[in-house]
Amino acid sequence: MEPLRTLLFIPGNRQNMIEKARSLPADVLVLDLEDSVPAAEKIKARAMLGDSIAGLALKGQKVFVRINSLRSGYGQQDLEAVIINGIDGISQPKPSSGDEVRQVEAIIERLEGERRIEQGHIKLIPWIETAKGLLNAFDIASASPRVVGIALGAEDLALDTGMERTEEGGELLLPRTMVVIAAKAAEVIALDTTYNNFRDEAGLIKEASLARSLGFEGKFLVHPSQIDPVNQVFRPTPEEITQARRIMAAFAAAEARGFASTSLEGKMIDTPQARKAQRVLAMAEFIAQREKGNSR
16 A cells, blocks of 8 residues: 555535645645544535535545444445545444445445446545454454554544543554554554644644554645645655665665675665565655656
């Protein structure tokens, strides 16, 4: 799966914000039908997204829609409205088990067939944001080949568990770790929760850097101003790229001599370090190619 560093929420009932999003450099635009859309606006928002998705896709944007949960009574209608040509994925809130993911998968599969969309094209990113969901995170992450990542939803998790949210975020260390481990075990991407104080860039960078150090590969965003800082946090630095190239060169030289390990600057290098360096270089190349394409 290609890198998904920045996933920007856009209220599905705000046409002006959807239009502005066309020029934003987020990896994914997440048109929202859930928390940012009041109940009285949901029908209007569905119709609006049906008209907007194709236009965003023509601009080359990767487009996901966060639906309401099936249990809310809105989710089925959301899927019927937005599973159209141009959509890349569905962000599914609050599944408590893999069975709930498979229910959404079955609806998507039917609609793809009915609407002549390439089978399997539409992907899923479920949210881990309840106590049951956290305990079943691996079941959720591995429920379907459509799942490309799982996301931690801190605010709903705090509500469900009675957890006190703090600025430091110490209460999220265990949930974050559990989400990362579940994602890695299922071979999907781990995506971090939103940072809601969009005027606090330093706090955003600090939290995104912590998330990256724990193994997250991207972060959901609530404001366009957060895109560039988070894109930078989740891209390899020039120093990391240089070191990765040195590691790969040293490891290749060792293999040529018949060894599966070597040393560099007094530190042992073996297969895990070489694979990590390979991933760093692959991500750097992918990001460079994407930015080159966006600048045309």
